Amino acid sequence: MSVIKEAFEGLYPDKEFCYNSKIKYSAKFNDYNANVKYTQDSLCFNLSKKWKGVSKEIQIGLIQSLLNRVFKTKIRTTNIDLYNIFIKRVHYTIEKTESDPILDESFERVNEKYFFGMIEKPNLKFGKDSFSKLGSYEYGSDTVIISNVFKQSPEFIDYIMYHELLHKKHKFYSKNGRSYHHTSEFKRKEKEFEDPEIEKKLEFFLAKYRLKSLFRLPKII
Ligand SMILES: [Zn+2]
Incomplete structure:
Protein backbone atom coordinates (compact mmCIF):
# COMPACT_ATOMS: atom_id res chain seq x y z
CA MET A 1 0.00 0.00 0.00
CA SER A 2 1.29 3.47 -0.82
CA VAL A 3 2.28 5.77 2.04
CA ILE A 4 -0.29 8.31 0.87
CA LYS A 5 -3.13 5.79 0.87
CA GLU A 6 -2.08 4.59 4.30
CA ALA A 7 -2.00 8.17 5.60
CA PHE A 8 -5.39 8.93 4.05
CA GLU A 9 -7.05 5.83 5.49
CA GLY A 10 -5.54 6.49 8.92
CA LEU A 11 -7.05 9.96 8.86
CA TYR A 12 -10.39 9.20 7.18
CA PRO A 13 -11.19 5.53 7.93
CA ASP A 14 -14.71 5.91 6.50
CA LYS A 15 -13.76 7.55 3.23
CA GLU A 16 -12.73 5.86 0.07
CA PHE A 17 -9.34 6.74 -1.35
CA CYS A 18 -9.90 7.59 -4.99
CA TYR A 19 -7.05 9.82 -6.06
CA ASN A 20 -4.12 9.56 -8.39
CA SER A 21 -1.40 10.27 -5.95
CA LYS A 22 2.32 10.48 -5.77
CA ILE A 23 5.18 11.72 -3.65
CA LYS A 24 7.97 13.65 -5.32
CA TYR A 25 11.18 14.13 -3.39
CA SER A 26 12.46 17.38 -4.74
CA ALA A 27 15.82 19.10 -4.46
CA LYS A 28 13.99 22.38 -4.95
CA PHE A 29 12.99 22.59 -1.29
CA ASN A 30 15.17 23.41 1.66
CA ASP A 31 15.70 20.97 4.46
CA TYR A 32 12.34 19.66 5.70
CA ASN A 33 9.90 21.78 3.72
CA ALA A 34 6.96 20.22 1.91
CA ASN A 35 3.70 21.06 0.18
CA VAL A 36 0.80 19.42 -1.62
CA LYS A 37 -0.90 20.14 -4.94
CA TYR A 38 -4.49 19.06 -5.06
CA THR A 39 -6.96 18.81 -7.91
CA GLN A 40 -10.32 17.05 -7.94
CA ASP A 41 -8.84 13.62 -8.49
CA SER A 42 -5.16 13.95 -7.81
CA LEU A 43 -2.89 14.61 -4.87
CA CYS A 44 0.75 15.34 -5.45
CA PHE A 45 2.99 15.68 -2.42
CA ASN A 46 6.26 17.52 -2.88
CA LEU A 47 8.71 16.78 -0.13
CA SER A 48 12.27 17.95 0.13
CA LYS A 49 14.91 15.27 -0.45
CA LYS A 50 15.73 15.13 3.25
CA TRP A 51 12.36 13.55 3.98
CA LYS A 52 13.63 10.39 2.31
CA GLY A 53 15.67 9.67 5.40
CA VAL A 54 12.81 10.18 7.86
CA SER A 55 10.83 7.27 9.28
CA LYS A 56 7.62 6.26 7.57
CA GLU A 57 5.56 6.93 10.71
CA ILE A 58 6.62 10.59 10.71
CA GLN A 59 6.16 10.94 6.93
CA ILE A 60 2.59 9.68 7.39
CA GLY A 61 2.08 12.40 10.02
CA LEU A 62 3.36 15.04 7.60
CA ILE A 63 1.05 13.79 4.83
CA GLN A 64 -1.90 13.71 7.25
CA SER A 65 -1.18 17.31 8.33
CA LEU A 66 -1.19 18.37 4.69
CA LEU A 67 -4.42 16.42 4.09
CA ILE A 87 9.25 19.39 13.34
CA LYS A 88 9.62 21.23 16.65
CA ARG A 89 13.03 19.67 17.25
CA VAL A 90 14.43 19.40 13.76
CA HIS A 91 16.09 22.82 13.89
CA TYR A 92 18.95 21.31 15.91
CA THR A 93 19.94 19.18 12.94
CA ILE A 94 19.74 21.83 10.26
CA GLU A 95 22.90 23.28 8.86
CA LYS A 96 22.96 27.07 8.90
CA THR A 97 23.97 28.27 5.47
CA GLU A 98 21.92 31.43 4.91
CA SER A 99 22.86 34.74 6.41
CA ASP A 100 22.94 38.42 5.59
CA PRO A 101 24.93 41.17 7.33
CA ILE A 102 21.86 43.34 8.04
CA LEU A 103 19.85 40.42 9.39
CA ASP A 104 22.81 39.06 11.36
CA GLU A 105 23.09 42.36 13.19
CA SER A 106 19.39 42.49 13.87
CA PHE A 107 19.43 38.92 15.16
CA GLU A 108 22.28 39.70 17.57
CA ARG A 109 20.49 42.82 18.89
CA VAL A 110 17.14 41.14 19.36
CA ASN A 111 18.59 37.94 20.80
CA GLU A 112 20.58 39.88 23.40
CA LYS A 113 17.81 42.24 24.30
CA TYR A 114 14.84 39.88 24.60
CA PHE A 115 16.19 36.36 24.89
CA PHE A 116 19.40 36.75 26.95
CA GLY A 117 21.31 35.54 23.90
CA MET A 118 19.76 32.10 24.35
CA ILE A 119 18.28 31.59 20.88
CA GLU A 120 20.36 29.42 18.61
CA LYS A 121 20.96 31.33 15.37
CA PRO A 122 18.63 30.26 12.55
CA ASN A 123 19.13 30.71 8.82
CA LEU A 124 18.40 34.34 7.99
CA LYS A 125 17.36 35.73 4.63
CA PHE A 126 15.45 38.48 2.91
CA GLY A 127 12.40 37.36 0.93
CA LYS A 128 10.52 39.01 -1.88
CA ASP A 129 9.38 42.62 -2.02
CA SER A 130 6.17 41.76 -0.21
CA PHE A 131 4.12 43.99 2.01
CA SER A 132 1.48 41.43 2.73
CA LYS A 133 3.90 38.78 4.00
CA LEU A 134 6.27 40.76 6.19
CA GLY A 135 8.12 37.87 7.69
CA SER A 136 7.93 34.18 8.39
CA TYR A 137 9.64 31.42 10.29
CA GLU A 138 9.99 28.04 8.59
CA TYR A 139 10.26 25.24 11.12
CA GLY A 140 11.33 22.74 8.47
CA SER A 141 14.42 24.70 7.46
CA ASP A 142 14.94 26.78 10.63
CA THR A 143 14.80 29.96 8.57
CA VAL A 144 13.63 33.47 9.36
CA ILE A 145 12.58 35.25 6.17
CA ILE A 146 11.99 39.00 6.21
CA SER A 147 10.39 40.94 3.40
CA ASN A 148 12.80 42.86 1.23
CA VAL A 149 10.77 46.08 1.69
CA PHE A 150 12.46 46.53 5.08
CA LYS A 151 16.01 46.40 3.83
CA GLN A 152 16.56 50.09 4.66
CA SER A 153 14.57 50.11 7.92
CA PRO A 154 16.42 48.36 10.76
CA GLU A 155 13.77 49.47 13.26
CA PHE A 156 11.11 47.36 11.56
CA ILE A 157 13.51 44.52 10.88
CA ASP A 158 14.09 44.21 14.64
CA TYR A 159 10.38 44.09 15.33
CA ILE A 160 9.71 41.41 12.71
CA MET A 161 12.84 39.52 13.79
CA TYR A 162 11.49 39.55 17.34
CA HIS A 163 8.13 38.18 16.17
CA GLU A 164 9.75 35.38 14.16
CA LEU A 165 12.18 34.45 16.94
CA LEU A 166 9.21 34.17 19.29
CA HIS A 167 7.90 31.53 16.86
CA LYS A 168 11.24 29.75 16.97
CA LYS A 169 11.26 29.83 20.75
CA HIS A 170 7.64 29.05 21.56
CA LYS A 171 6.87 26.79 18.58
CA PHE A 172 3.17 26.05 18.34
CA TYR A 173 0.47 24.44 20.31
CA SER A 174 -1.71 21.68 18.86
CA LYS A 175 -5.25 20.89 19.81
CA ASN A 176 -7.79 18.75 17.98
CA GLY A 177 -5.58 18.43 14.93
CA ARG A 178 -5.00 22.16 14.59
CA SER A 179 -1.86 24.13 15.27
CA TYR A 180 -2.01 27.47 17.02
CA HIS A 181 0.90 29.81 16.45
CA HIS A 182 -0.29 33.18 17.78
CA THR A 183 -1.48 32.13 21.21
CA SER A 184 -2.37 34.63 23.93
CA GLU A 185 1.02 34.01 25.55
CA PHE A 186 2.68 34.78 22.22
CA LYS A 187 0.76 38.04 21.90
CA ARG A 188 1.64 39.02 25.44
CA LYS A 189 5.33 38.43 24.75
CA GLU A 190 5.09 40.34 21.48
CA LYS A 191 3.88 43.40 23.37
CA GLU A 192 7.16 43.44 25.31
CA PHE A 193 8.86 44.97 22.28
CA GLU A 194 10.60 48.18 23.35
CA ASP A 195 8.57 50.57 21.20
CA PRO A 196 4.85 50.43 22.01
CA GLU A 197 4.11 52.55 18.93
CA ILE A 198 5.83 50.16 16.53
CA GLU A 199 2.61 48.67 15.08
CA LYS A 200 1.30 52.12 14.22
CA LYS A 201 4.61 53.14 12.68
CA LEU A 202 4.63 49.94 10.68
CA GLU A 203 1.15 50.58 9.32
CA PHE A 204 2.16 54.08 8.33
CA PHE A 205 5.34 52.84 6.65
CA LEU A 206 3.42 50.22 4.69
CA ALA A 207 0.71 52.67 3.62
CA LYS A 208 3.40 55.02 2.33
CA TYR A 209 5.15 52.17 0.54
CA ARG A 210 1.92 51.05 -1.13
CA LEU A 211 1.15 54.57 -2.25
CA LYS A 212 4.61 54.93 -3.73
CA SER A 213 4.29 51.72 -5.70
CA LEU A 214 0.86 52.86 -6.93
CA PHE A 215 2.43 55.91 -8.52
CA ARG A 216 5.36 54.05 -9.98
CA LEU A 217 4.69 54.75 -13.64
CA PRO A 218 5.86 52.50 -16.44
CA LYS A 219 9.07 53.73 -17.93
CA ILE A 220 8.70 55.43 -21.29
CA ILE A 221 11.35 54.33 -23.69
ZN1 LIG B 1 3.57 35.02 13.33
Whole structure:
Protein backbone atom coordinates (compact mmCIF):
# COMPACT_ATOMS: atom_id res chain seq x y z
CA MET A 1 0.00 0.00 0.00
CA SER A 2 1.29 3.47 -0.82
CA VAL A 3 2.28 5.77 2.04
CA ILE A 4 -0.29 8.31 0.87
CA LYS A 5 -3.13 5.79 0.87
CA GLU A 6 -2.08 4.59 4.30
CA ALA A 7 -2.00 8.17 5.60
CA PHE A 8 -5.39 8.93 4.05
CA GLU A 9 -7.05 5.83 5.49
CA GLY A 10 -5.54 6.49 8.92
CA LEU A 11 -7.05 9.96 8.86
CA TYR A 12 -10.39 9.20 7.18
CA PRO A 13 -11.19 5.53 7.93
CA ASP A 14 -14.71 5.91 6.50
CA LYS A 15 -13.76 7.55 3.23
CA GLU A 16 -12.73 5.86 0.07
CA PHE A 17 -9.34 6.74 -1.35
CA CYS A 18 -9.90 7.59 -4.99
CA TYR A 19 -7.05 9.82 -6.06
CA ASN A 20 -4.12 9.56 -8.39
CA SER A 21 -1.40 10.27 -5.95
CA LYS A 22 2.32 10.48 -5.77
CA ILE A 23 5.18 11.72 -3.65
CA LYS A 24 7.97 13.65 -5.32
CA TYR A 25 11.18 14.13 -3.39
CA SER A 26 12.46 17.38 -4.74
CA ALA A 27 15.82 19.10 -4.46
CA LYS A 28 13.99 22.38 -4.95
CA PHE A 29 12.99 22.59 -1.29
CA ASN A 30 15.17 23.41 1.66
CA ASP A 31 15.70 20.97 4.46
CA TYR A 32 12.34 19.66 5.70
CA ASN A 33 9.90 21.78 3.72
CA ALA A 34 6.96 20.22 1.91
CA ASN A 35 3.70 21.06 0.18
CA VAL A 36 0.80 19.42 -1.62
CA LYS A 37 -0.90 20.14 -4.94
CA TYR A 38 -4.49 19.06 -5.06
CA THR A 39 -6.96 18.81 -7.91
CA GLN A 40 -10.32 17.05 -7.94
CA ASP A 41 -8.84 13.62 -8.49
CA SER A 42 -5.16 13.95 -7.81
CA LEU A 43 -2.89 14.61 -4.87
CA CYS A 44 0.75 15.34 -5.45
CA PHE A 45 2.99 15.68 -2.42
CA ASN A 46 6.26 17.52 -2.88
CA LEU A 47 8.71 16.78 -0.13
CA SER A 48 12.27 17.95 0.13
CA LYS A 49 14.91 15.27 -0.45
CA LYS A 50 15.73 15.13 3.25
CA TRP A 51 12.36 13.55 3.98
CA LYS A 52 13.63 10.39 2.31
CA GLY A 53 15.67 9.67 5.40
CA VAL A 54 12.81 10.18 7.86
CA SER A 55 10.83 7.27 9.28
CA LYS A 56 7.62 6.26 7.57
CA GLU A 57 5.56 6.93 10.71
CA ILE A 58 6.62 10.59 10.71
CA GLN A 59 6.16 10.94 6.93
CA ILE A 60 2.59 9.68 7.39
CA GLY A 61 2.08 12.40 10.02
CA LEU A 62 3.36 15.04 7.60
CA ILE A 63 1.05 13.79 4.83
CA GLN A 64 -1.90 13.71 7.25
CA SER A 65 -1.18 17.31 8.33
CA LEU A 66 -1.19 18.37 4.69
CA LEU A 67 -4.42 16.42 4.09
CA ASN A 68 -6.03 18.21 7.05
CA ARG A 69 -5.12 21.45 5.34
CA VAL A 70 -6.35 20.41 1.87
CA PHE A 71 -9.68 19.00 3.08
CA LYS A 72 -10.11 21.59 5.85
CA THR A 73 -10.41 18.97 8.55
CA LYS A 74 -8.97 19.05 12.05
CA ILE A 75 -8.36 15.42 12.86
CA ARG A 76 -5.61 14.39 15.22
CA THR A 77 -3.67 11.15 14.91
CA THR A 78 -0.67 9.60 16.65
CA ASN A 79 1.29 10.13 13.45
CA ILE A 80 0.49 13.84 13.45
CA ASP A 81 1.65 14.05 17.06
CA LEU A 82 4.91 12.37 16.08
CA TYR A 83 5.32 14.74 13.14
CA ASN A 84 4.74 17.77 15.40
CA ILE A 85 7.39 16.58 17.86
CA PHE A 86 9.78 15.99 14.97
CA ILE A 87 9.25 19.39 13.34
CA LYS A 88 9.62 21.23 16.65
CA ARG A 89 13.03 19.67 17.25
CA VAL A 90 14.43 19.40 13.76
CA HIS A 91 16.09 22.82 13.89
CA TYR A 92 18.95 21.31 15.91
CA THR A 93 19.94 19.18 12.94
CA ILE A 94 19.74 21.83 10.26
CA GLU A 95 22.90 23.28 8.86
CA LYS A 96 22.96 27.07 8.90
CA THR A 97 23.97 28.27 5.47
CA GLU A 98 21.92 31.43 4.91
CA SER A 99 22.86 34.74 6.41
CA ASP A 100 22.94 38.42 5.59
CA PRO A 101 24.93 41.17 7.33
CA ILE A 102 21.86 43.34 8.04
CA LEU A 103 19.85 40.42 9.39
CA ASP A 104 22.81 39.06 11.36
CA GLU A 105 23.09 42.36 13.19
CA SER A 106 19.39 42.49 13.87
CA PHE A 107 19.43 38.92 15.16
CA GLU A 108 22.28 39.70 17.57
CA ARG A 109 20.49 42.82 18.89
CA VAL A 110 17.14 41.14 19.36
CA ASN A 111 18.59 37.94 20.80
CA GLU A 112 20.58 39.88 23.40
CA LYS A 113 17.81 42.24 24.30
CA TYR A 114 14.84 39.88 24.60
CA PHE A 115 16.19 36.36 24.89
CA PHE A 116 19.40 36.75 26.95
CA GLY A 117 21.31 35.54 23.90
CA MET A 118 19.76 32.10 24.35
CA ILE A 119 18.28 31.59 20.88
CA GLU A 120 20.36 29.42 18.61
CA LYS A 121 20.96 31.33 15.37
CA PRO A 122 18.63 30.26 12.55
CA ASN A 123 19.13 30.71 8.82
CA LEU A 124 18.40 34.34 7.99
CA LYS A 125 17.36 35.73 4.63
CA PHE A 126 15.45 38.48 2.91
CA GLY A 127 12.40 37.36 0.93
CA LYS A 128 10.52 39.01 -1.88
CA ASP A 129 9.38 42.62 -2.02
CA SER A 130 6.17 41.76 -0.21
CA PHE A 131 4.12 43.99 2.01
CA SER A 132 1.48 41.43 2.73
CA LYS A 133 3.90 38.78 4.00
CA LEU A 134 6.27 40.76 6.19
CA GLY A 135 8.12 37.87 7.69
CA SER A 136 7.93 34.18 8.39
CA TYR A 137 9.64 31.42 10.29
CA GLU A 138 9.99 28.04 8.59
CA TYR A 139 10.26 25.24 11.12
CA GLY A 140 11.33 22.74 8.47
CA SER A 141 14.42 24.70 7.46
CA ASP A 142 14.94 26.78 10.63
CA THR A 143 14.80 29.96 8.57
CA VAL A 144 13.63 33.47 9.36
CA ILE A 145 12.58 35.25 6.17
CA ILE A 146 11.99 39.00 6.21
CA SER A 147 10.39 40.94 3.40
CA ASN A 148 12.80 42.86 1.23
CA VAL A 149 10.77 46.08 1.69
CA PHE A 150 12.46 46.53 5.08
CA LYS A 151 16.01 46.40 3.83
CA GLN A 152 16.56 50.09 4.66
CA SER A 153 14.57 50.11 7.92
CA PRO A 154 16.42 48.36 10.76
CA GLU A 155 13.77 49.47 13.26
CA PHE A 156 11.11 47.36 11.56
CA ILE A 157 13.51 44.52 10.88
CA ASP A 158 14.09 44.21 14.64
CA TYR A 159 10.38 44.09 15.33
CA ILE A 160 9.71 41.41 12.71
CA MET A 161 12.84 39.52 13.79
CA TYR A 162 11.49 39.55 17.34
CA HIS A 163 8.13 38.18 16.17
CA GLU A 164 9.75 35.38 14.16
CA LEU A 165 12.18 34.45 16.94
CA LEU A 166 9.21 34.17 19.29
CA HIS A 167 7.90 31.53 16.86
CA LYS A 168 11.24 29.75 16.97
CA LYS A 169 11.26 29.83 20.75
CA HIS A 170 7.64 29.05 21.56
CA LYS A 171 6.87 26.79 18.58
CA PHE A 172 3.17 26.05 18.34
CA TYR A 173 0.47 24.44 20.31
CA SER A 174 -1.71 21.68 18.86
CA LYS A 175 -5.25 20.89 19.81
CA ASN A 176 -7.79 18.75 17.98
CA GLY A 177 -5.58 18.43 14.93
CA ARG A 178 -5.00 22.16 14.59
CA SER A 179 -1.86 24.13 15.27
CA TYR A 180 -2.01 27.47 17.02
CA HIS A 181 0.90 29.81 16.45
CA HIS A 182 -0.29 33.18 17.78
CA THR A 183 -1.48 32.13 21.21
CA SER A 184 -2.37 34.63 23.93
CA GLU A 185 1.02 34.01 25.55
CA PHE A 186 2.68 34.78 22.22
CA LYS A 187 0.76 38.04 21.90
CA ARG A 188 1.64 39.02 25.44
CA LYS A 189 5.33 38.43 24.75
CA GLU A 190 5.09 40.34 21.48
CA LYS A 191 3.88 43.40 23.37
CA GLU A 192 7.16 43.44 25.31
CA PHE A 193 8.86 44.97 22.28
CA GLU A 194 10.60 48.18 23.35
CA ASP A 195 8.57 50.57 21.20
CA PRO A 196 4.85 50.43 22.01
CA GLU A 197 4.11 52.55 18.93
CA ILE A 198 5.83 50.16 16.53
CA GLU A 199 2.61 48.67 15.08
CA LYS A 200 1.30 52.12 14.22
CA LYS A 201 4.61 53.14 12.68
CA LEU A 202 4.63 49.94 10.68
CA GLU A 203 1.15 50.58 9.32
CA PHE A 204 2.16 54.08 8.33
CA PHE A 205 5.34 52.84 6.65
CA LEU A 206 3.42 50.22 4.69
CA ALA A 207 0.71 52.67 3.62
CA LYS A 208 3.40 55.02 2.33
CA TYR A 209 5.15 52.17 0.54
CA ARG A 210 1.92 51.05 -1.13
CA LEU A 211 1.15 54.57 -2.25
CA LYS A 212 4.61 54.93 -3.73
CA SER A 213 4.29 51.72 -5.70
CA LEU A 214 0.86 52.86 -6.93
CA PHE A 215 2.43 55.91 -8.52
CA ARG A 216 5.36 54.05 -9.98
CA LEU A 217 4.69 54.75 -13.64
CA PRO A 218 5.86 52.50 -16.44
CA LYS A 219 9.07 53.73 -17.93
CA ILE A 220 8.70 55.43 -21.29
CA ILE A 221 11.35 54.33 -23.69
ZN1 LIG B 1 3.57 35.02 13.33
